[in-house]
Amino acid sequence: MPRQLDQLPPDATSLARRLAALEREVREMRAARRMGTASVGTLRVYSEDGSTLLAELGPDAGSGGGGLWTRGLQDPINMSGYLSSGQLQFRPVEDGQVAVPAGITYDSDAFQYTDLILTSGNVASTAHRAVVTLESTFEGGHPYVYVQAENGNQCNMDVLGVLTAANIAYGTINITPSGANTPTSFNVTGLNLMGTTFTAFATAQTTAPGTQVTGVGVQNVSATGLTVWLTRTNITSTGISWMVIAV
Numbered sequence: 001m002p003r004q005l006d007q008l009p010p011d012a013t014s015l016a017r018r019l020a021a022l023e024r025e026v027r028e029m030r031a032a033r034r035m036g037t038a039s040v041g042t043l044r045v046y047s048e049d050g051s052t053l054l055a056e057l058g059p060d061a062g063s064g065g066g067g068l069w070t071r072g073l074q075d076p077i078n079m080s081g082y083l084s085s086g087q088l089q090f091r092p093v094e095d096g097q098v099a100v101p102a103g104i105t106y107d108s109d110a111f112q113y114t115d116l117i118l119t120s121g122n123v124a125s126t127a128h129r130a131v132v133t134l135e136s137t138f139e140g141g142h143p144y145v146y147v148q149a150e151n152g153n154q155c156n157m158d159v160l161g162v163l164t165a166a167n168i169a170y171g172t173i174n175i176t177p178s179g180a181n182t183p184t185s186f187n188v189t190g191l192n193l194m195g196t197t198f199t200a201f202a203t204a205q206t207t208a209p210g211t212q213v214t215g216v217g218v219q220n221v222s223a224t225g226l227t228v229w230l231t232r233t234n235i236t237s238t239g240i241s242w243m244v245i246a247v
Contacts, residue, residue: 091121099125112138119150128153166194170243172205175230177238182231183215188242189225195246200226205239216240 042058059066070081083106091101102121108114113135120130128149136143149155169191177184200218215231221244228240 098123099127100129128155130155166192167246168243169193170241173228173240173242174237175228175240177230177232177235180232180234181214183217183229184231185219186228186230186240187225188228191223191225191244193223193244193246195223198222198226198244198246200242200244202228202240202242204230205241212236213238218242 042056044053044057045055046052047054053071055071056069057067088104089101090103091098098121100122103119105117105119106115107117116134118132118134122129128151131146131148131150133146133148134143135146147155147157171188173186173188175184175186198221200221202216202218204213204216206213212233213230214233215229217229219227219229223246226242226244228242230238230240232238
């Protein structure tokens, strides 16, 4: 059986190296054990210059919360965050509050389209999730925004404000007939509607439809304007509300 003295390194240098390695391993073990209960105040990441702050992870003293704060665009240095693959998911801190978490995914076939998909979470696993898809198309085609439930099911959308669209125009004009029972026109111009097929509607603002106001019509509907017609049994000036929808 070898003696303990025979198991020692052959020289002082080797002994010192083994002792240093042992001390390092002990420090690492102690550090790993402390990490289970240690709390880090704030973790900051700086650029190569050592002074430009890129990101910060830690508590928020003002609100009592915390999180990851990336510093965005600091001209001329552009700081960005990339998720190379997978899905970014969100769920309540409390377990069991939702059956399916919310998520953000990015998909592309690199030749035809790119999709950024935002998906709501579900309280129940059988409920449909709301999906918003932002899609760009190949070779400069118009991008699309889809609002639907998953798998193409119905999704309701409420706009708590004024909805405007480049394919819808509306307004009010006043027409004074040139004579009783004489159709008189008014040209609406200056529109700039998106689309290729145009449908127009017009109605008179009157309490005497069919008696004094005998007709309202539209003509020459296009992306830039339309002609509105009014016929009355007299020459009273009449307000006409009109709308054009393009598809």
